[in-house]
Amino acid sequence: xxxxxxxxxxxxxxxxxxxxxxxxxxxxxxxxxxxxxxxxxxxxxxxxxxxxxxxxxxxxxxxxxxxxxxxxxxxxxxxxxxxxxxxxxxxxxxxxxxxxxxxxxxxxxxxxxxxxxxxxxxxxxxxxxxxxxxxxxxxxxxxxxxxxxx
Amino acid sequence: xxxxxxxxxxxxxxxxxxxxxxxxxxxxxxxxxxxxxxxxxxxxxxxxxxxxxxxxxxxxxxxxxxxxxxxxxxxx
Numbered sequence: 001x002x003x004x005x006x007x008x009x010x011x012x013x014x015x016x017x018x019x020x021x022x023x024x025x026x027x028x029x030x031x032x033x034x035x036x037x038x039x040x041x042x043x044x045x046x047x048x049x050x051x052x053x054x055x056x057x058x059x060x061x062x063x064x065x066x067x068x069x070x071x072x073x074x075x076x077x078x079x080x081x082x083x084x085x086x087x088x089x090x091x092x093x094x095x096x097x098x099x100x101x102x103x104x105x106x107x108x109x110x111x112x113x114x115x116x117x118x119x120x121x122x123x124x125x126x127x128x129x130x131x132x133x134x135x136x137x138x139x140x141x142x143x144x145x146x147x148x149x150x
Numbered sequence: 151x152x153x154x155x156x157x158x159x160x161x162x163x164x165x166x167x168x169x170x171x172x173x174x175x176x177x178x179x180x181x182x183x184x185x186x187x188x189x190x191x192x193x194x195x196x197x198x199x200x201x202x203x204x205x206x207x208x209x210x211x212x213x214x215x216x217x218x219x220x221x222x223x224x225x226x
Contacts, residue, residue: 031226047225050157050218053202054225078225090226110226118199118218119225120158131159132224133195 001075002058004051004119006062014091017075023095025059027102031090033083041126047080047089050118054078057117061109067096068108069101076109078119089121152211154181155218163191173214179207181217195222 001017015028033045062074078090092109096102113119122131152170161167176184178200182193197220198205204220211217 014189048157049225050199050202050220053199054210056202112225114226116204116223117225118157118220118223120221121224122158131162131221133222 001076001077002055002062004049004054004058005077007078007079008046008082009079009091011088011091011093014075015078016095018073018095020073022071022097023073024097025099025102026037027099027106028097029090029092029106031110032088033085033087035085038071040083043124044085045089046122046124047078047083048103048120048122049078049080051080051106052088054117054119056143058113061112061117064112065071065105065108069096072101072105074105074109076113078113078117080119093143104105151214153216154185155216157218158221160191160196160219160221164189176211177207178205178209178211178217180212183206185219193219196220197222 011028011030015026019026035042035072043089058076062076065072065074073095075093079088083089092106094102094106094109120131151173152171154171156164156167169218178198182198184194186193199218199220200211200215
């Protein structure tokens with residue numbers, strides 16, 4: 001299961017996609033909307049995606065994981081649209097016979113999503129709004145009416 | 151005809167999410183330069199995908215291709 005959705009993500013549903021009799025471990029990563037980043041207060045986030053490419057990139061990451069860690073199963077769901085503080089933006093579940101592979105593979109998935117999958121978040125702060133420029137949130141793109149102070 | 155898709159801040163800057171360009175032989179680097187000259191946005195950090203596959207600056211764009219201008223991504 002590799003999907004981009006506009007409705008709330010059920011973590012349970014994502015986990016169930018990878019659970020099976022020979023799995024001894026399931027590692028789940030859940031990315032949520034954070035309110036405070038240093039001194040800045042987020043009101044909400046707006047995510048957009050190049051949906052068709054994002055889906056195929058997610059499934060490619062899944063394929064790479066199954067090649068690197070052959071006995072794993074992977075499911076990734078990313079939500080787009082308007083997300084409020086605390087909402088789940090992304091859920092990644094990886095199962096494997098033993099926990100080490102599931103931990104490593106899950107980490108691989110989120111790091112690659114943040115570098116390669118065409119999804120963008122626009123931060124709406126108390127003092128402005130802007131598109132976040134990269135995964136480490138050190139590059140920003142100033143927008144009219146927005147205040148860039150990263 | 152080449153279809154160009156714009157996202158995030160590029161979409162906001164240009165005011166469109168899609169542009170049509172009459173076909174001409176050009177590379178990804180040529181297209182980036184044209185976009186930079188015409189719309190004044192920086193393409194240094196912009197990745198380009200041709201038909202949903204990331205492309206290098208030297209890759210050629212063909213008639214009918216869908217070319218996405220992908221600013222640094224921030225999913226997760």
